[in-house]
Amino acid sequence: MAAALAGTALLTGCGGSSGSGGAKAELSVHSAYIPQPVSDSMAAGFLTIENKGGTADKLTSVTSADAGEVTVHRTVGGAMREADSLTVPAHGRLVLESGGDHLMFDKLEHRLRQGRTVTVELHFARSGGLKVEMPVKAATYNPEHGH
């Protein structure tokens, strides 16, 4: 599990918005899904976190009763690396998508089948916890095409 590190709330990341304006982060999640995995113990998950607020937040960890471990991964140069935290920029979004950053579910209780739903809780440095229902879609589900 990613540690809730980083005492400072200094914004780095690519978005570049400096968090002036609104008082705090206002987060919402959409486009969440998990492609039906091949593995019986491991899966990837994708979602988009919108921030309508004027302050950035950081996704610091993710938990789920269905998985022994959930980590946030960044994909860099064909390899996945565990990320300590990912920034949700002010008036921006954090996109976890296939081929890029994603959630990684490890030590699954059982193989995830299409049609099931997995409940995860996203933990943020400022906004606390946010519960999200992630539907398990077809292995080849493509959010751009909707099938």
Add this chain to the structure above:
Amino acid sequence: MRNKTFTAAALLVAATMTLSACGSGDDSKKPVAVVSEDTSRKAATVLDKPFEKPDLVLTDTHGKKYDLRKETAGHPTLVYFGYTHCPDVCPLTMNNIAVAVKDLPKAERDDLRVVFVTTDPARDTPAELGKWLKMINSEFIGLTGDFATIQAGARTLGISIEPTAKDKNGKLVSYHGTQVVAFSPKTDAGYVLYGEDATVDDYTKDLPEIVKGETP
């Protein structure tokens, strides 16, 4: 028919770059390098200088010696380098191909060879590979063996992989290739590449051409 042909050099640049991880916005789906004036989205990249099929002799999922050139000679062949502990791109790529293959007539399906070469041979034993591929398509061929051999084979296709290594938390990090290479049954040369954003529809549309060695 309109074909996009790029020089191998320009292609390699595009193919070996992966998405940068600055996870913002929708535009990360766009290609990293634009190498053609043709703006219509097309998954296939046709090479004007095809790759020679790598001279790989590895072990298949039954634990038997598998000579890639010998076993796939004269057959349309798709080759992908990945690993089974990969949650996202590797299973998606193989599943996309598996769904598209189902649409081929049986004779062409039987003729086609789909080869998954592991980039993580220490974890991907023949048995592990076999178990994983069976969930996708039991006809697909899984190869494992000496990492240096696999890496050298991948390199001849412009695919760069590194050995599995531990990250700072002690977790194993492996690498996958960023493209599927299609080899022609006519020439046995690798003449078309698919990036990791190629969809089921792309493969479904192109495989009937690929199995004949024609340009998609």
